[in-house]
Amino acid sequence: MIHARGLARTFEGRVRGRQKEQVKAVAGVDIDVAEGEIVGFLGPNGAGKTTTLRMLTTLLKPTAGTATVAGFDVATQSQEVRRSIGYVSQSGSTSPEARAGEEIMDHGMLYGISQKQAETRGRELFDQLDLEGLWNREPRAMSGGQRRRLDIAMGLVHDPTLVFLDEPTTGLDPQARANLWTHISDLRTKRGATIFLTTHYLDEADALCDRILVIDHGVIVASDTPDALKRQISGDLVELVVTDAAQARAAAELLDRIADTEVDTDTTSVSARVRGAGHEIPGLIRALDSAGIALESIEVRRPTLDDVFLTLTGRSLREDA
Amino acid sequence: MAVVPSRATRGSFWRETYIVFRRQLRMALRNPAWVIIGLVQPILYLVLFGPLLEPLAGQLGAQNAYTLFVPGLLVQLGLFGALFAGFGLIAEWRAGVIEAERVTPASRTALLLGRILRDVLQLFVQGIVLIGLAFLFGLTGSVIGMVFGLILTVLLGAACAAASNALALTTKSEDVMAPVLNSIALPVLLLSGILLPMTIGPQWLQVVSDFMPTKYIVNAIRELFTGDFFTITTMWGVIWTIVLFAAGLYVGTRTFRKENA
Numbered sequence: 001m002i003h004a005r006g007l008a009r010t011f012e013g014r015v016r017g018r019q020k021e022q023v024k025a026v027a028g029v030d031i032d033v034a035e036g037e038i039v040g041f042l043g044p045n046g047a048g049k050t051t052t053l054r055m056l057t058t059l060l061k062p063t064a065g066t067a068t069v070a071g072f073d074v075a076t077q078s079q080e081v082r083r084s085i086g087y088v089s090q091s092g093s094t095s096p097e098a099r100a101g102e103e104i105m106d107h108g109m110l111y112g113i114s115q116k117q118a119e120t121r122g123r124e125l126f127d128q129l130d131l132e133g134l135w136n137r138e139p140r141a142m143s144g145g146q147r148r149r150l151d152i153a154m155g156l157v158h159d160p161t162l163v164f165l166d167e168p169t170t171g172l173d174p175q176a177r178a179n180l181w182t183h184i185s186d187l188r189t190k191r192g193a194t195i196f197l198t199t200h201y202l203d204e205a206d207a208l209c210d211r212i213l214v215i216d217h218g219v220i221v222a223s224d225t226p227d228a229l230k231r232q233i234s235g236d237l238v239e240l241v242v243t244d245a246a247q248a249r250a251a252a253e254l255l256d257r258i259a260d261t262e263v264d265t266d267t268t269s270v271s272a273r274v275r276g277a278g279h280e281i282p283g284l285i286r287a288l289d290s291a292g293i294a295l296e297s298i299e300v301r302r303p304t305l306d307d308v309f310l311t312l313t314g315r316s317l318r319e320d321a
Numbered sequence: 322m323a324v325v326p327s328r329a330t331r332g333s334f335w336r337e338t339y340i341v342f343r344r345q346l347r348m349a350l351r352n353p354a355w356v357i358i359g360l361v362q363p364i365l366y367l368v369l370f371g372p373l374l375e376p377l378a379g380q381l382g383a384q385n386a387y388t389l390f391v392p393g394l395l396v397q398l399g400l401f402g403a404l405f406a407g408f409g410l411i412a413e414w415r416a417g418v419i420e421a422e423r424v425t426p427a428s429r430t431a432l433l434l435g436r437i438l439r440d441v442l443q444l445f446v447q448g449i450v451l452i453g454l455a456f457l458f459g460l461t462g463s464v465i466g467m468v469f470g471l472i473l474t475v476l477l478g479a480a481c482a483a484a485s486n487a488l489a490l491t492t493k494s495e496d497v498m499a500p501v502l503n504s505i506a507l508p509v510l511l512l513s514g515i516l517l518p519m520t521i522g523p524q525w526l527q528v529v530s531d532f533m534p535t536k537y538i539v540n541a542i543r544e545l546f547t548g549d550f551f552t553i554t555t556m557w558g559v560i561w562t563i564v565l566f567a568a569g570l571y572v573g574t575r576t577f578r579k580e581n582a
Contacts, residue, residue, distance in 0.1 A: 057424055082426040093421035095413060098348055106344045110337060110425040154421060 001162050001194045002033040002056060006065035008218075009051050025051040027218035028065060033196055035161075038188060040209035040226075041198040042305060048218040049198045050090075050166060056196070057087045057164055070162050083111065086155035090166040092147065093154045096140035100131070100150055103139070104157055111158035118157065125153040128190075129183055145176030149183065156187075163187060165197035169204060181207045202226070202305035212305075216313045226305075233303040233311055235260045235275035240288075241296040242268055251295075254287050268296075337427040341435025349439060356443060359402050363394045363451045370516070371458055381518055384547075387460035391452060392470055392542035393515040396535060398447050399474040400509060403481035404502055406440045407489030414493060429577040433486060437573070440482040441475050448474055463548030470542035473562045477538060480562075480569030487576035513539050534561040 006028040012020060026048040033039050043049045054060040056069055058078040067074045070084035094103040101122060108118030126132060129149040139147055148168065155163060168184065169177040185208060187193045199205055205212050205226045212229060214222040222229060240255065242248050245267055252263045252270045258280045259272035274280050277300045288295055349356060371390055378386035413419055422432050448471045452460070485502070492498050512519070512526075513535040519527050530536050541558020549555065 059420065059423060079426045082424060085424075087421075087424040089417050089420050089424075091415070091417035091420065093417045095348065095416050095418055097352060098344070102344070102347065106340055107421065107425070109340045110422060110427040112333060112426065151417075 001035050001037070002031055002067070002069055002196065004029060004031040004056065004065065004067035006030065007052065007055055007062050007067050008064040009048075009055060009060060010063045024218050026055070029215065029218070029220050031056075031067075031213065031220070033194060035194055036188060036192065037211065038185070038195040038197070038209050040205045040212045041196065041215065042200070042205070042212055042309065043198075043215035044309075047215045049215055051218075052215070053087075053164055053166055053196075053198065057085060058082055059087075083158070084161055086158070086160035086163040088151050088155040088163070088165045088168060090170065092139075093151045094139045094147075097138055099136050099138055100142070101126075101135035104150075104154055107154050108157040113158060121157050121159070122153070125156055128186075129153050130179070143176070145172055145179065148172060148176070148180060152180075152183065159191075160193065162194045162196070165195065167198055167200070170200070177204070178207075184208055200305075202230075202308075205305060214309060214312055216309075221312050222308075229305070229308045230303050233273065233307050235273040236277035236303065237271060237299075237301040237307070238274045238277050238281070238284075239269060239271040239299045239301075241298075242270075243294055243296060244268060247293050250291055251288060251293050254284065254291065254293075258284060334428050334431055337431035338435045338438065340427075341422075341432055342438045343435075345436055345439035346442065349443070359398070359443065360447050360450060363398055363447065364454060366394055366397075367391075367451065367454060367458065371455075375459075381521060383543075385459070385461050387455050387458060388462045388546040389518065389543060390516075391455045391460055392546055393513075393539055394451060395448055395470060395474045395542060396477065396513065396539045397510065397515050398451065399444055399478035400481055400535065401506060402444055402447065403440050403478040404485050404506060406436070406482045407485035407487075407498060408495060410436065410486050410489040411493060411495055411498070414490065419490070430574045433483065433573050433577045436486060437479050437482045441479050444478040445471070445475055462546045466545035466548050466550065469550075470545040473538060473542055473545075473558060476562050476566045477535070480565040483569035483573030487573045490576050509533065509535055512536065515539060518543075534565060537561045 007026060007030075008024070008028045009026045011023045011025055029048075029052060031052075041049055041052070051060065055062045056067060056074065058074050058081050062075065069081045072080040072084065074081055093107070094100065101119075104122040104125070105115060105118040108121055109115060113121070123135070126135060129152060131146060131149055131153065134142065134146060134150075139150060142150065152165070152168070155165075165184065169180050172180065181204065184195065184197070187195060197208070199209075209226060212222075212224065212226055213220050214229075238255065238259075240251050242251050248265055248268050248270055252265050255270055255272050256263045258274055260275050261273040263270055263272040281298070281300065285295070285298070367390075371387065374381075374386040374390050378384070378389065381389060383389040410419070419432075423429065452467055452471070488498060488501065492501070512530040512533040514530065518540075519530045519536060522530075537554070537557040538561055541555045541562075544552055544555050544558075
């Protein structure tokens with residue numbers, strides 16, 4: 001469905017006055033997405049996610065490389081690409097003061113379908129996406145989750161075979177997110193659509209994606225299933241906080257016996273990765289107790305996609321670049 | 322793939338323009354505050370400023386104060402109503418509407434033209450109301466000339482709306498756009514002879530105003546209103562209108578096409 005080779009985009013940046021600088025937003029990426037796949041695209045802000053997405057959706061011209069999307073070349077057959085894909089951008093797609101039903105009909109008509117067809121399709125999508133009764137509602141009077149589903153409906157009005165979703169659940173509450181995941185996976189099971197989405201969340205990738213591409217500094221650094229990526233991180237992160245440095249040293253020694261990685265010590269806290277931490281913790285606590293170490297707190301964290309990212313790139317996903 | 326635009330794609334161009342136009346018009350009519358404000362302003366000028374000009378008409382070289390004054394107000398409408406049209410576009414861009422429209426196969430020119438047509442229609446209606454009302458105040462002159470004057474106004478408005486949309490899409494910020502437009506608008510207003518003809522001013526002011534294309538348009542519309550169709554003044558006004566119209570559309574479509582394959 002998507003085949004990109006060496007896809008790159010360089011922007012002309014300006015650093016202090018006249019000096020010009022070439023900024024490589026995307027420095028040559030290869031992407032392959034098969035029909036029916038749900039693929040997640042992961043990376044921090046400024047890594048090149050949205051730029052790549054905009055090149056694949058014909059909104060931005062690549063400065064190098066090639067890409068075919070839904071069987072058409074993005075550079076020479078942009079019209080055909082546009083007809084075959086749906087794009088749900090992060091910034092929304094409707095005017096707050098317009099009416100939802102009219103927005104979706106106009107959008108459908110811009111794809112060349114008749115007004116009647118656009119209305120039929122729109123009403124169908126409203127039913128499928130739990131937007132019944134909101135046909136005449138203004139987007140500004142909708143909840144965040146409803147507006148997101150309206151954006152998705154807008155992206156689907158022309159029945160695309162490939163759907164791009166940019167951060168589909170950012171800013172939604174947990175229920176709305178879970179609800180949206182159901183709708184997104186329905187796109188594949190009920191309509192056979194291929195889905196390419198960007199995300200920040202591990203649970204989202206776990207719930208939805210067959211495969212994840214990790215992008216950093218404009219380069220794809222990993223491409224695997226969420227499970228395989230998590231397996232690269234050996235174990236859960238265990239962090240112990242004690243009262244003083246001497247106790248921390250003693251605790252580090254005990255933690256080292258069960259740890260799979262080097263133990264990090266930071267004055268009064270020690271941490272390491274432990275495989276199957278749930279089974280190891282009771283023994284660790286007994287050992288600490290009999291060694292006379294007073295534990296202030298203990299924390300166990302499951303590996304997150306953020307940890308995957310940290311392992312792959314040496315920096316956190318949440319640091320705003 | 323057809324290289325030469327076929328009849329079908331030309332047909333879809335006008336259809337797309339109509340879809341965009343209809344959407345814009347619907348939203349404008351649903352929130353008519355701006356339409357009403359745009360209409361009230363020239364009426365206030367007509368009612369509150371027109372009577373002051375009446376006794377001066379003779380000194381200004383006009384038989385009828387309103388054939389002098391109404392063309393100026395028309396151009397003012399055309400310039401200022403349309404120059405600020407871009408603010409609506411920034412709001413739409415922020416809501417993601419522009420991006421969503423650009424990812425459809427619709428013609429980028431149609432996306433711009435549909436929006437300009439709404440501004441043009443609004444301007445046309447405002448112009449008719451203004452001229453109609455001016456008759457009540459004592460406007461006399463050539464009706465055919467007034468129709469031509471209105472056409473020039475509408476073309477000028479289209480140019481301004483296109484330029485304003487281009488500026489909006491380039492700056493994407495009201496905070497940048499407002500000072501830019503205001504710094505253009507005031508000298509244009511003062512140097513085009515919109516309120517008073519430049520001929521009553523001192524030499525240096527007249528020379529400066531010679532560089533203002535809109536002055537020629539105002540003068541041409543004044544002549545058209547009095548029924549003088551084939552004069553040098555009219556010709557210059559028509560030429561400048563066409564030049565500005567073409568330039569506005571060119572800049573506008575270029576901006577709308579930019580940054581996509």
